[in-house]
Amino acid sequence: MDANAIVEAVRGRPDVWISAFGADELRERAEQVDPRLPLAGMPFAVKDNIDVAGLPTTAGCPDFAYLPERNAPVVQRLVEAGAIVVGKTNLDQFATGLTGARSPYGAPESVFGGGLISGGSSSGSAVAVADGTVAFALGTDTAGSGRVPAALNGIVGIKPTRGLLSTLGVVPACRSLDCVSIFARDVPTADRVMRVARGRVREDPWSREGCRPLLAEPRIGVPEALDFFGDAGQEKAFARFGCDVTVDVGPLLEAGDLLYRGPWVAERLADLDDFLQAHPESVLPVTRAVLETGHGFTAVDAFRAQHRLQELRNAADRMWERIDVLALPTIGTTFTHSEIGEDLIGHNLTLGRYTQFANLLDLAAVTVPNGFTADGRPASITLFGPAFSDDTLALLARSLPVDNSLTLAVVGLHLSGEPRNGELLDRGATLVGVARTAPCYRLYHLPSGAPGLVRSEAGESIEIELWQMPATEVGSFLAGIAAPLSLGRVALDDGTEVTGFLCEAYAAAGAPDITASGGWRNYRARGATT
Incomplete structure (x- = not known):
């Protein structure tokens, strides 16, 4: 203990x-x-x-x-x-x-x-x-x-x-x-x-x-x-x-x-x-x-x-x-x-x-x-x-x-190969595959170095990954997520919703808008750093 x-x-x-x-x-x-x-x-x-x-x-x-x-x-x-x-x-x-x-x-x-x-x-x-x-x-x-x-x-x-x-x-x-x-x-x-x-x-x-x-x-x-x-x-x-x-x-x-x-x-x-x-x-x-x-x-x-x-x-x-x-x-x-x-x-x-x-x-x-x-x-x-x-x-x-498992949408640092992906693997989560959100989100590069996904009427479709996590591990995973990020409902381009990372809108004010990249991995591939 x-x-x-x-x-x-x-x-x-x-x-x-x-x-x-x-x-x-x-x-x-x-x-x-x-x-x-x-x-x-x-x-x-x-x-x-x-x-x-x-x-x-x-x-x-x-x-x-x-x-x-x-x-x-x-x-x-x-x-x-x-x-x-x-x-x-x-x-x-x-x-x-x-x-x-x-x-x-x-x-x-x-x-x-x-x-x-x-x-x-x-x-x-x-x-x-x-x-x-x-x-x-x-x-x-x-x-x-x-x-x-x-x-x-x-x-x-x-x-x-x-x-x-x-x-x-x-x-x-x-x-x-x-x-x-x-x-x-x-x-x-x-x-x-x-x-x-x-x-x-x-x-x-x-x-x-x-x-x-x-x-x-x-x-x-x-x-x-x-x-x-x-x-x-x-x-x-x-x-x-x-x-x-x-x-x-x-x-x-x-x-x-x-x-x-x-x-x-x-x-x-x-x-x-x-x-x-x-x-x-x-x-x-x-x-x-x-x-x-x-x-x-x-x-x-x-x-x-x-x-x-x-x-x-x-x-x-x-x-x-x-x-x-x-x-x-x-x-x-x-x-x-x-x-x-x-x-x-x-x-x-x-x-x-x-x-x-x-x-x-x-x-x-x-x-x-x-x-x-x-x-x-x-x-x-x-x-x-x-x-x-x-x-x-x-x-x-x-x-x-x-x-008893939960489908979880991850956007940035928890993606495969990213610095915090181990937090998923350590909890027995398995990768389902790559997906895209519905065209109602904008993506920002937050001062913390992480991306922030914000729902917006002027949004676009963003690439994400879907992971399957044992429900008993979700609580401890959530406890490690610091504001302004939290778990909420993320709409996918196939009309369904899953639980995933979202960012409070206030935190995106003044942060670089990286929506045009189509996703965190593409943004990183173009030479951006955390």
Whole structure:
């Protein structure tokens, strides 16, 4: 573990990290770890609604912050297994939301760039794993907060059976439904962390144990019909997951509607109403609006909803007579930050359509990447099973044959033979071939010596290279890209879009316009130097 590199990465992402330990303390803890422990020396992040001794717990609200005296039991188990807490990560305030855009500490972007949201509420935890800063992270998951961010950042998310990981020392969102979730870049790591973290905690009234027989060849089902909200790319990605058994998921989706449109919203007030009443100005307007809807439900509403939920559970139980595992797209579509801003509540509900029923119906879930859409957006699958089927889901998730790589357009110093090409090769990227952009870009020779590709109405077609990079390496690659360069959507001359290098327009002011060369390699061949 390189403590200095980790601390530098943390300081560079204030939108991802709320607080962290210093390099000296991280080194000291690393030196004290017994190398024989199962998680020896593995750095990890903790969502800032879970207690870590020595760091404040804010739940995404500075005025709510308190300093815990001890680690939450789930954190303590990981520490005792040799893992090293780096710090606390950003979240949608009070874990209310699935966008990652509801925090006074900033709104992280997905590691895939292009303005794509990170997902929430466990936004910082997912990004910290995806960008390679930590080996794994803890989040929480009430409506999908441990799965939606995993989907949008191309990583694995485990939402265990309720109570399998203790929620003692976790700021409640909806206490009867809350779960601690796990993020990692691959299933074996996530499963290893899960096995260390799970187990009954006597002081936790919601903690429980249980298991089901491990199924080596589970019966897998998919929905009879799905809504992808007009997103043909996500629909095509899910269609790659072939399955002969179809089931009606209508009862599951109706159960999910109860979470935010029914009286379970009022349960959030059971723990937060006093603070909300005393400090209304401390809570973001969108968070306050969601929480205050809880005042509109009566005890009669609550019992009616419980009765309906029991009927829906019965319908779900009949589904499990035909299948052992249900596969669903984690999200039906993706959103950019600007799109989320157009409909804060409605788009949040869309993101939770295929996640928010899980805890109400007492299901276990594992989210895994499922490649990318044609325009470079991440796709994902979530495997569901009845309570305590966690081991079967993890075993199945390890075996899924997904093409989890990203097509990346490079413009200049990362081209074959150029000085930074090794950063691609070191991450297992392979060259697909030479291509050209659509005629809507201009190329500039920046003062840094690198080229900058800027979208322009008066643009031309520029030569680029396309590389295929493992999705798990994209985050660490992105972390090494300095402003004004970033990853975004690059339009190609065949009408498709891929993820690639773009330059902010301000940086091109006064820089030599080298568009006429047709590309960086041609420009260099004419005698230009970096």
